[in-house]
Amino acid sequence: MTLSPARPRHSAARTRARVPMRLDIQGLRALAVVLVVVYHLWPWRLSGGYVGVDVFFVISGFLITSHLVREAQATGGVRLGAFWARRARRLLPASLVVLGATLAAVWAWVPRALWEPFTREVIASAAYVENWVLASKAVDYLAADDAPSPVQHYWSLAAEEQFYLVWPLIVVAALVAARAGRGRFAPRRAIAAAVLAVTVASFVASVAWTAASPAQAYFITPTRAWEFGVGALLAFASAARAPGWVRAAAAWTGLAAIVAAAVAFDAPTPFPGSWALVPVLGTALVLWADGDAVRGTPGRLWRNRAVRATGELSYSIYLWHWVAIVIVPYAIGREMVAIDKLALLGGVAAASYLTWRWVESPVRRMPALAEAPARRTFAAVVVGMVLVIGPAAWMAVTVERDVAASLAESERLAAAAAIAGDPAAVRDDEDVAGDDAAVDELPADEPVEEPVCLGAATVDPEGACAPTLPEDQVVPLPAAAKADSPEDCLGKKGSRDFDLCEFGVPREEATETVALIGDSHAYHWLPALEALAERNGWHGIVMARASCPFVAEDRNLEERIISTCATFNERVSAELAEREDVTVVVMAALAKTRFAAPEGADAWGFAVDAHATAIEGLPDHVTDVYVMRDSPRPREDNVECVERELGSRSADGAGRACGTPRDVSVEDDALAAAAQAGDRAAVVDLTDLYCDADTCVPVVGNVLVYADQGHLTRTWVNSTVPQLERLMPAFSART
Incomplete structure (x- = not known):
């Protein structure tokens, strides 16, 4: 400092x-x-x-x-050169040494699911742009x-x-x-x-x-x-x-x-x-x-x-101090308690003294640098930065390679499971099940020869199938979870642009049009809607923005988010009013969203009323409205926990070890409550796919459910398509 x-x-x-x-x-x-x-x-x-x-x-x-x-x-x-050289000799050696030690600690103790974001920030810190x-x-x-x-x-x-x-x-x-x-x-x-x-x-x-x-x-x-x-x-x-x-x-x-x-x-x-x-x-x-x-x-x-x-x-x-606070829980495999924190203070004091004694003070006064032209100090700084940034980049590239392979495998398996679960794939001809053309559509080099059952299909209340993947396999890998969450067309928080994307068959060829609206917890259902639209010949539009549920009332956030969300939702309403081909709307929102209720007002009732007003305000040509009940809230480190537990447990065991009590995870959902209270919208509740009577888990049927602290993976969402098609009959009824 x-x-x-x-x-x-x-x-x-x-x-x-x-x-x-x-x-x-x-x-x-x-x-x-x-x-x-x-x-x-x-x-x-x-x-x-x-x-x-x-x-x-x-x-x-x-x-x-x-x-x-x-x-x-x-x-x-x-x-100027002498000034900057003195500052560099005073501050950078200790800084770079700690960054190097941090990389070693990440490699030794931190789950690979966090390598990419951690190493990216190490690089930014080494370049002093964190x-x-x-x-x-x-x-x-x-x-x-x-x-x-x-x-x-x-x-x-x-x-x-x-x-x-x-x-x-x-x-x-x-x-x-x-x-x-x-x-x-x-x-x-x-x-x-x-x-x-x-x-x-x-x-x-x-x-x-x-x-x-x-x-x-x-x-x-x-x-x-x-x-x-x-x-x-x-x-x-x-x-x-x-x-x-x-x-x-x-x-x-x-x-x-x-x-x-x-x-x-x-x-x-x-x-x-x-x-x-x-x-x-x-x-x-x-x-x-x-x-x-x-x-x-x-x-x-x-x-x-x-x-x-x-x-x-x-x-x-x-x-x-902060490096130790973050790394120690990974090293000991649990959250720190009081005695751990006291021990941490002793370790930080010892490390700080050694750094001051053997790095800070000697380098600052080192004649080879202090008495030489400033350019020698700058050259040493560049070398030190390279020695930190190089290994950090190598770790990031290593994980990126694993992520790419995992995403390809997830896509291959999901496509195979979709073909196996699509009634249209076996509609008329007895030989369709062995149709090479269908198999050739899989995005992998080798076709899947046996039926694939994974994810939501393994707990389908109307006919679950037995998981076909090895019991210790999870798709995607925890390290690939974040990359398996769709974000291509999700509006950026605070942006003043209006983001609208289209999916499914071309509008002029479609029988119907569906609109997906809401915040990021609506947007993560896009892969399933894309599959349903393509399967049933529908066109689709998505108008979703992070932190912007589809309501007129303001959230209790910073002014920039409030104003840009209001503008965005006004544009969504205008677009829905203009697009008379939109007959179905699917909407969702983060369950724990809080609004700026007037002083003295009941916050829960205010939120329910806000969502009810939004539902009732949809245009008359929208004949079907489906509200996706928000998914259960997992533990904050659910992805890292699954990676850690996979070392000694099956996929199902890892999910159980990283589960959360149902009565804690399943939060009150104001949007779902508003839909249930009225007659304009139907609630689509998939809670029982994640949870039994007592526990909600982050791994179901070998599939990692969550990409982070609440958004769903594309692989999981794709596995829910058969259930969604039953729960949203408008798709099949109008095909």
Whole structure:
């Protein structure tokens, strides 16, 4: 995180070498890293501990700008290459070592189902763009549903490195402007003016962006730059002439503000907008007070040996702690309990000391780099990045190869099962069952010679068949689960585009048209509707968007999602009204969707009424409406659990081991309740395919049901086609 610069070697900047280490800065570092670690281990104890990152940012802005201003005053300029080389020697060696160790831990303990996302983020972290990767995914860092990456915390290091890259350029630009002014602007004032302008602009952007898209605003550099800028402005504000009692009061007030934010803030707190002023200005007050030698300040606290040691090791602690928190549960095969977390703290402390002792300090002062031209440091950095990115890419490619093979096998088996279960395939001719032309349609090199029974067909209430795959085989492989979930035409969350795709037979040749509408939990049924449309000569359109159930009421999400969903659903309604060929509508929504109910209103009743209004508002030419009851909610790590259990169990046994209680998994579904309460829509409920009386499982008939924490695999959805055709009679009745 935020660390002091390397000791300079060139004579022009000797002033920097004589600047003593401030104990208050070490103390702030210690406080910041403790807040972050406690928050990550015990978030319910310190719900706002994430503000420790903001403390680090302010310290960085102060230190780096102070050094740059001193160099500019002493030499009349800034040696950019030397500056960046010092930063690289200080921060990158430990960072790359931890990334390398993380890759080794992933290879040893993490299920292959997570290799691709984890290695992708390792690569992004090595290139210091992890914050933009997370922002592009619009991940809620404080409460993400996806399995957290062991290098997710590198987003803040990426933001800091980007600051180090750009900030000296701003200083240089200010110096150039001062010279161009022919004495009208002193260099120090020019730099201060540039820093102030950037800080104000970034703060305004932060407030606006946080209001519109907090998930993205949390990560990106433009919304965080003002925090560095506040620290930078302190380089121009000395407290030396202020009375001691004023400085003491400022230091204690700042410290109290940081702690108050850590205690009072939580995940819903809009951040890093205006609320970030609390920890940022708190840190600025402590730094401004400069109270190491001032009576009445927290100086005695800063001088404590444990505090000083924690501050010295803060960067390594930050690097190691999150990696350990994510990896240890995979290594021990269970969630951590209190004793595990305490042991983890000891391990992190040991690893941090060793990293500081043998990596951070030696490389920073290594004569072969520190006394050589900057290009040698840059070359060493490139080599280090390649040594991390190369193995990460190899791991990703290895998994991609396995995924491709698994998806091909799943497609082959699903096609064979579809032919075996299609009455049309054996309609008239006795020799159709052995028809080579039908078999040749399979997407595999070798045809399936025996009937294939898998997935939902093995638990079909109207005639289950015996599974034909080996008892230890699961399709797709857990590593391929995510790739087996259709997303080709799913509208992107927050987009203002209108996404409409078509499937089935051409519209002019079709007997009927079906529309699939709703959110991503509607969209994952598309493969089954495609099969039904093609089997029965129907045309289809799909209008679905992530996080946008088909209702007029707003969800309790960020403003950007609310407005774009409203616009999208208006377009869906207009399209349905215009398309009179659409006679059947299939809709679904995430069961746990929450809406922005008026204050005092019953949230459940509001949601049911919202869906009922949407159903009743469908055009009159839509004669049949089918509501897919949402699938049971699996355990969050269901895919990884299945992979882990397959090592010692059958596919069915792995499913049972990774199952969840039915009364927990089968959630109340407001859309299904609305359909049941009215007479316009029929509910299609496949719950009994996933669940028996007590347990819901993620593997049924050798098929992996879920692609992630709730979306279904294409293979599973395809296996439900026979049941869906019976439960949605409009398809066969109009063929």
